[in-house]
Amino acid sequence: MNRALWIKAIVEARLLLAACMLLLFVFQWIYVWVTSLVKLGPLYTFLTELPEHLTGILGAPIEEVATIEGRIALGYIDPTMVVTAAVWSISRGSDVVSGEINRGSMEMLLALPVRRAEVLVAHAAVTVVGAALIALSAVLGTAMGVWTVTLEAEVAAATFLPAATNLFALTFFVCGITTLASSVDSVRWRTVGLIGGFYIVQVIMEVLSRSAPVLSWLKWFTFLGAYEPQSIITRMLDDPAGAWWLAAQFNAVLLGLGLLGYALALALFCRRDVPAPL
């Protein structure tokens, strides 16, 4: 492996990675604090009376989501969390091939005596480690909140660990498919647009599958069906082994599809013509 490629990948990723990690760490910490301020009280009765298609969006039974752990868990499906993961995945995944071609820097990079696979793997490895650090910073933020904020009941920070692995798996999957799209493209913003559009369609499908029982079959066609941190966390309360098993199942789907994306990206990039920069 070429050390220079690794250093380059780290240098290019460090600012965005630091920003994403800081954002999720602070966000989760604040989320725990905000959760401590909201007392459900009579609101709980109101929530239990809501129609099923509205409570279904929460992804877990209302009595479980209403617990302090359940309410903190909602932070993991908050748009801030999901969008930050998407920003990291899409910006890094789109950068590796179409980004370098688009900027014109692929020319001198590929003229080096390095295999194309090395260029992609060094970049992808830094991206995947970054995804793991982002998930870790989120769970550390939650832990910091749990340790520093006075909550209505005692909460174990470890409860949120399997949810963090699910967040990592989601980020890995999006990295994989974005890298796949990037590997056959030459214009970065087209890759970003394609994956961004795909992501939005998947979110819409996920919301529809949860809120309209007649459309519940849509959950089989959206990768977000395998991103259920709130279900995993609420399961942790009474069945930790079952929660880890549930996380493993969701993660296997996301990691498997992400890995397939990376494998296809590698195969396509190593065989494709590299056009002159625009």
Next chain:
Amino acid sequence: MKANVASATLVETRGLTKTYGTFTALDSCSLEIQSGEVFGLLGPNGAGKTTLIRLLLGFLRPSSGAARIGGLDCYAQAVDVHRQVSYLPGEARLFRQMRGRDVLRFFARARRESDLRRSLELAERLQLDLSRPVASCSTGMRQKLALAVVMAVDAPLMILDEPTANLDPTVRGDVLQLVREAQREGRTVLFSSHVLSEVESICDRVGVLRRGELVHTQQMSELRRQHRIRAQLTGDFVEPPPEVAVGLTIDTQENGLLVIHTPGELSPLLGWLATLPLAEVTIEPAGLQAIYDRYHPPGLR
């Protein structure tokens, strides 16, 4: 794998073709470039120069035919080929997040054949400010930075795709000087350019591309011996003796203008020319422009 750089032919293409659908970017290009030679590639935009270079670098898969550098297949053995090649793209775009010095360090780390000290010396010679981030450098500065990278690589073949584009005249001169130095060190140079005077001054041989076809190759030493004689006939034209006439191209026009192209030495012609009734005689080297115009006539490019 080590290439056999001692062999006479360093670069070889046989029937090299690249098509995109129905469009043929390079058509059956067969070419040999000898070790130590400076070979110029000429042709207007879209003639196939960059396609040929990209095929040599293994960036493109040939539609048919083959390209070899140092006996290695340019596509199938691209990594080994790249150890033999140092490449400067037409418009070098480097990593924008890095400073100039970091760019030099990156390339020195990335390949064994590169020498950071030599890069830094070249950067100084090209008057580069290495503390500036690439993103804030002008196009010319970036090109100079790329030159400092490329010229510091100890590879047998240098491929320079329009290396002087975007450079001021002083630095252009430096670049041509660096190419001459590379040649003196025994390196082979493939030099693509639109600037005929530059090609004329540094190349040993040139190839002219037209619509994807290599239509002509020309030894510059032969070209330098060729002349064009223009004169006004003031009397009857006398055919040259047979021993002088070999290879001559004589064009007598209705207005009495006589244009003679000579294939080699001028001295054998002088005796015959002295017998002709001529006025306003001008003798000039044929020059690359004449060759270029033959395949790319002005107005039809």
